[in-house]
Amino acid sequence: MRTDGELATDAIRATDATAATAATTAAWSDPPVRWSLIVPLKPLALAKSRLSAAADALLRPRLALAFALDTVAAALASPAVADVSVVTDDPAAAAGLAALGARIVPDSPGAGLNAALAHGARTVRSLRPGAPLAALNADLPALRPGELARVLTRASAFPRAFLTDAAGIGTTLLTAAPGSELQPTFGGPSRCRHLASGAVEIVLDGVDSVRQDVDTGADLAAAFALGVGPRTAERWAAGARAV
Ligand SMILES: Nc1nc2c(ncn2[C@@H]2O[C@H](COP(=O)(O)OP(=O)(O)OP(=O)(O)O)[C@@H](O)[C@H]2O)c(=O)[nH]1
Numbered sequence: 001m002r003t004d005g006e007l008a009t010d011a012i013r014a015t016d017a018t019a020a021t022a023a024t025t026a027a028w029s030d031p032p033v034r035w036s037l038i039v040p041l042k043p044l045a046l047a048k049s050r051l052s053a054a055a056d057a058l059l060r061p062r063l064a065l066a067f068a069l070d071t072v073a074a075a076l077a078s079p080a081v082a083d084v085s086v087v088t089d090d091p092a093a094a095a096g097l098a099a100l101g102a103r104i105v106p107d108s109p110g111a112g113l114n115a116a117l118a119h120g121a122r123t124v125r126s127l128r129p130g131a132p133l134a135a136l137n138a139d140l141p142a143l144r145p146g147e148l149a150r151v152l153t154r155a156s157a158f159p160r161a162f163l164t165d166a167a168g169i170g171t172t173l174l175t176a177a178p179g180s181e182l183q184p185t186f187g188g189p190s191r192c193r194h195l196a197s198g199a200v201e202i203v204l205d206g207v208d209s210v211r212q213d214v215d216t217g218a219d220l221a222a223a224f225a226l227g228v229g230p231r232t233a234e235r236w237a238a239g240a241r242a243v
């Protein structure tokens, strides 16, 4: 039989253990967790081919750059974001994105989107070991910093998580907590692949700006309805001419 004193000590130990567990959890799941984002961007001359019905061959690369600049500017303005690394081999895009404050990682694998993301993840973790990672597409011109913060805060409860695109078929964001690998399988119907890989789907209302990627003219109209960033608005108004 334990004495009252021993029981009281046990209770204090249990409280301490609970507090320690809570502190460990809080260190990860409570704000301010600040994420390292990895944004892939293919050479602008090759980008946004599915926009051809809405934009000619001169305008498409300029729109792709405007989307990327608005995406990265909004991401850098999010309270949940520590830094943004853009994996690209495009020199003009690299200059513009670096001027916003992004780190530029050359796409040295040159082996497509998922290889670029895996390379970006390795690079970021070599610089910031244990960083929480989020891959985010560069074609989210309506992205809002607060909506991105809500998605990332929800993602922080899981080892890996993702957000499906506006169509509910692809993926706009994939996360990996410290100690987890990103395991990106983007491209086409990636929602199913990310689910099958064990990533948890984030389901939240009011985060349309994080889901609205722009592949087609209809997507662009939907992004405008949400409200695009200033570079996309200016580029669309100017068309292909210099601004
Ligand atoms: N670094 C890098 N980024 C890529 C590559 N392929 C696609 N991306 C980026 O991945 C994201 C999603 O790409 P997609 O929407 O499939 O391609 P897109 O060029 O934007 O559009 P489409 O030409 O219509 O397929 C965008 O941010 C692209 O710029 C690649 O090989 N390397």
Ligand SMILES: C=C(OP(=O)(O)O)C(=O)O
Binding pocket: 165, 169, 170, 171, 172, 185, 186, 187, 188, 189, 190, 191, 213, 215
């Ligand atoms: C890369 C993706 O988007 P897209 O629809 O542009 O291929 C994806 O959803 O995995």
